[in-house]
Amino acid sequence: MTGMSPNGHAPTPLTRPVRLGVLVSYLRPEEKAILAAARDRGIEVAPIFDRQLVIDLSSPDAPGSGLDFDVVLDRCVAHSRSGYTLRALQRWGIPTLNSAEAVRLCDDKAENSLALELAGIPHPRTLLAFDVASALQACETVGYPAVLKPVTGSWGRLLARANGPEQARAILEQKKELGSFHHAIFYVQEYVEKPDRDIRVYVVADRVLAASYRTAKHWVTNAARGAESIPCPVTPEIEDLALRACAAVGARLAGIDLIETRDGLAVVEVNTGGEFKGLMTTTDVDIAGVIVDEAVSMARVRAA
Amino acid sequence: MNVTCPECGAEWELSGVEQGEIVTCPDCGVDLEVLSTNPVSVGLAPEEGEDWGE
Numbered sequence: 001m002t003g004m005s006p007n008g009h010a011p012t013p014l015t016r017p018v019r020l021g022v023l024v025s026y027l028r029p030e031e032k033a034i035l036a037a038a039r040d041r042g043i044e045v046a047p048i049f050d051r052q053l054v055i056d057l058s059s060p061d062a063p064g065s066g067l068d069f070d071v072v073l074d075r076c077v078a079h080s081r082s083g084y085t086l087r088a089l090q091r092w093g094i095p096t097l098n099s100a101e102a103v104r105l106c107d108d109k110a111e112n113s114l115a116l117e118l119a120g121i122p123h124p125r126t127l128l129a130f131d132v133a134s135a136l137q138a139c140e141t142v143g144y145p146a147v148l149k150p151v152t153g154s155w156g157r158l159l160a161r162a163n164g165p166e167q168a169r170a171i172l173e174q175k176k177e178l179g180s181f182h183h184a185i186f187y188v189q190e191y192v193e194k195p196d197r198d199i200r201v202y203v204v205a206d207r208v209l210a211a212s213y214r215t216a217k218h219w220v221t222n223a224a225r226g227a228e229s230i231p232c233p234v235t236p237e238i239e240d241l242a243l244r245a246c247a248a249v250g251a252r253l254a255g256i257d258l259i260e261t262r263d264g265l266a267v268v269e270v271n272t273g274g275e276f277k278g279l280m281t282t283t284d285v286d287i288a289g290v291i292v293d294e295a296v297s298m299a300r301v302r303a304a
Numbered sequence: 305m306n307v308t309c310p311e312c313g314a315e316w317e318l319s320g321v322e323q324g325e326i327v328t329c330p331d332c333g334v335d336l337e338v339l340s341t342n343p344v345s346v347g348l349a350p351e352e353g354e355d356w357g358e
């Protein structure tokens with residue numbers, strides 16, 4: 001290991017293998033690849049299943065919660081579970097690949113938009129409203145068609161495009177009926193004319209590893225919705241935007257979604273839990289291996 | 305080792321999997337989770353929560 005540890009002290013080498021915990025909800029091809037890459041490197045790696053966790057908030061250290069790791073990589077799909085777990089790990093001084101704060105800024109679309117706008121990154125115009133009437137006003141402001149998204153969750157679920165006020169009202173009323181308070185936070189975004197594809201860029205530690213076009217006939221281009229991945233050359237513009245977007249939320253590991261607008265590229269969102277199953281088929285870069293190497297470089301240094 | 309889909313009853317050979325891994329039933333396409341590896345058994349994958357995503 002080289003460089004400074006996250007707390008700024010010069011690290012002393014571990015006299016035993018690094019213990020890497022991978023926080024998961026379940027294992028997908030990405031997590032399997034990460035576990036395999038870690039084992040190949042002689043790292044002690046174990047999946048941490050979120051639903052099995054009992055986090056002892058009163059404990060001064062992590063082992064009491066079964067979280068005795070030098071570094072933890074968050075690959076959990078359940079955002080509230082990863083949020084709490086990462087904050088507990090932070091309290092216990094265990095480094096995580098992506099800080100609790102970066103994950104917070106990415107797991108909520110409104111926070112994500114704010115962070116991107118603050119950093120001056122091109123991003124579709126987005127308004128937030130908390131009531132059906134005001135959300136309709138927001139739709140008028142961005143113009144129709146307007147895109148409505150839930151602030152939490154992804155994979156394109158509950159994404160809706162309203163072509164006019166009647167449709168918008170119906171969608172908004174229906175969202176409100178869903179009950180959970182999250183659905184009454186209305187995230188209203190302008191609809192951007194773009195080709196039937198978007199660009200997924202993968203960044204680990206200030207380095208763009210690969211990019212791919214995701215194409216879909218449906219206007220929601222999302223790998224989880226059956227979009228197809230084909231290689232996309234990493235242009236200087238893609239690299240610059242992706243790295244700036246990562247920096248805007250403080251992410252060390254992220255999948256960045258870009259769209260090609262008439263005015264150039266824009267960032268739709270940054271995903272700290274970025275999936276790369278599609279990218280694994282379009283690039284020779286060993287994404288899982290790079291992620292593991294980055295985790296090792298962050299591993300907490302403590303006396304073995 | 306053979307596993308049985310709890311949704312459609314299809315039986316097929318499943319190996320090289322880890323506990324907690326998500327697999328798809330080759331017959332009905334439902335997402336299944338590997339519950340144990342010795343012997344291999346599968347159950348329905350956890351239902352997606354509202355806040356789930358990447």
Ligand SMILES: [Zn+2]
Nearest residue numbers: 309312329332
């Ligand atoms: Zn089946």
